Amino acid sequence: MTYTRVCALADIEEPGALHVEVDDVPIAVVRSDGELYAVQDICSHADIPLSEGDVDGSTIECWLHGSRFDLRTGKPTGPPAIIAVPVYPVRVDGDDVYIDVTEEN
Numbered sequence: 001m002t003y004t005r006v007c008a009l010a011d012i013e014e015p016g017a018l019h020v021e022v023d024d025v026p027i028a029v030v031r032s033d034g035e036l037y038a039v040q041d042i043c044s045h046a047d048i049p050l051s052e053g054d055v056d057g058s059t060i061e062c063w064l065h066g067s068r069f070d071l072r073t074g075k076p077t078g079p080p081a082i083i084a085v086p087v088y089p090v091r092v093d094g095d096d097v098y099i100d101v102t103e104e105n
Contacts, residue, residue: 003091003098010095012036017051017060022101027088029097030055030071037071038088038099045081074105 006020006029015032019041026041028051035058041051043062053063059077061068067081074084086104090097 001089001100002102003089003100005096006099007097008095009036009092009097012097015055017053017055019049019051020099022099025101027099027101028060029090029099030060032071033057036090036092036097038090039069039071039074040085040087042085043067043069043081044076044083044085050085 004022012018012031017028017030020027020029028039028041030037032055041049043050045067046064048062048064050060054061058071059068065080068078069085070077074087089100
């Protein structure tokens with residue numbers, strides 16, 4: 001695993017999402033209920049940044065058409081999306097957040 005520092009923990013609102021890029025991969029780093037998640041920051045339905053959507057528990061909702069995705073698995077939990085988005089391993093070291101984009105979960 002190759003982890004890359006993407007931000008400070010304080011940079012992510014609770015609940016909320018932050019757009020980052022690692023090796024040209026757009027990532028939404030999401031903080032909710034004390035957990036951190038990392039998913040591809042592109043809705044699989046309409047090419048819209050998920051980081052601009054609403055976070056509720058372990059779900060993020062695309063603001064354009066309302067597609068919802070499980071932040072733990074990337075699987076859609078509400079239409080119109082039917083294709084999952086990639087999720088990535090996240091770890092925190094001190095106050096820093098790291099993501100490994102070389103390994104999708």
